[in-house]
Amino acid sequence: MAIPIPRDPAIDLSTVPRHWFAGNAAGTAIANGVNMLFPHGERFFVRSVHHYFDKLTDPVLREQARAFFKQEGHHARAHDDLNNVIRSHGFAIDEFLEAYQKIARWIEDRMPAKLNLAGTAASEHFTAILADGAFARGILDTLHPKMQELLSWHAAEEIEHKAVAFDVLRQVDPSYAVRVAGLAYATIMLGGFWFAATTVLLRQEKLGWRGTLRELGKMRREDPIIRRVFLRGIRQYLRRDFHPRDNDNEHLAREWFAAHGMAFTEAA
Numbered sequence: 001m002a003i004p005i006p007r008d009p010a011i012d013l014s015t016v017p018r019h020w021f022a023g024n025a026a027g028t029a030i031a032n033g034v035n036m037l038f039p040h041g042e043r044f045f046v047r048s049v050h051h052y053f054d055k056l057t058d059p060v061l062r063e064q065a066r067a068f069f070k071q072e073g074h075h076a077r078a079h080d081d082l083n084n085v086i087r088s089h090g091f092a093i094d095e096f097l098e099a100y101q102k103i104a105r106w107i108e109d110r111m112p113a114k115l116n117l118a119g120t121a122a123s124e125h126f127t128a129i130l131a132d133g134a135f136a137r138g139i140l141d142t143l144h145p146k147m148q149e150l151l152s153w154h155a156a157e158e159i160e161h162k163a164v165a166f167d168v169l170r171q172v173d174p175s176y177a178v179r180v181a182g183l184a185y186a187t188i189m190l191g192g193f194w195f196a197a198t199t200v201l202l203r204q205e206k207l208g209w210r211g212t213l214r215e216l217g218k219m220r221r222e223d224p225i226i227r228r229v230f231l232r233g234i235r236q237y238l239r240r241d242f243h244p245r246d247n248d249n250e251h252l253a254r255e256w257f258a259a260h261g262m263a264f265t266e267a268a
Helices: 025-035 038-050 059-088 094-110 113-136 145-160 164-172 176-205 208-217 225-237 250-259
Strands: none
Touching: 025 059, 025 176, 025 208, 038 059, 038 094, 038 113, 038 164, 059 145, 059 164, 094 176, 113 145, 113 164, 113 176, 113 225, 113 250, 145 250, 164 176, 176 225
16 A cells, blocks of 8 residues: 555534434434544554554555554544534543543553554454445435544545554564454454443433334444444454455545545555
8 A cells, every 4th residue: 555645624523413423313322432432542553553663664664654643643633522522412421431541541551562453453444344334335424514524534544544554463473363363352342342332322312222222223224333344344354364455445535535635545
């Protein structure tokens, strides 16, 4: 891959409504659940790759990593802004976020650096699949315009840099065992914290289980997210010869960037 392009569109989220995902309370809670994790998660990705930056011998990969750091930094700040919007809607999220960050950092500090990198590589695979589905399945079209702008930009850049952490891991340790251990790590962390965050938000929506299932029933055909992200992602990643570029989805990012007057880095 060529060098990703860091962009900082400075999106104003002040007009985003409480139920910005197709006006659906449960759908918004699920989407907010993962979005709430991004600021700390993106910074974890940066730390994990940066730990090995001085050991990277390929000059192109070093430049890709630098661009990756900048893109993820911009994403983290944008999602900090979104968390402020979620707070403005009356959701109490600080207790959860404090616990999440404390637990995640405790785990990070006790994991081998190589496993943190492997977890980042796997997480980047999951986020690229999320991005792919957001574009290809028309999910973004159902969002409030400002959230559509935020998540489209984020999704396009996730596709653009989807292979960087994986390629760093291949240089640091190309073993299949480390890659699969990172997949298990990422699946447990992302799945567990996403579920917990969504539960915190749904409780405050006071829908009850019946109301939640009724709301989700309206969306089931639109985005079977567990099957699409986790089951498909795990199945792909377990192939011994897998590489993120096996998923031919760069055209989705390229088309979005072109429509918004931005360049896309073509493969070298």
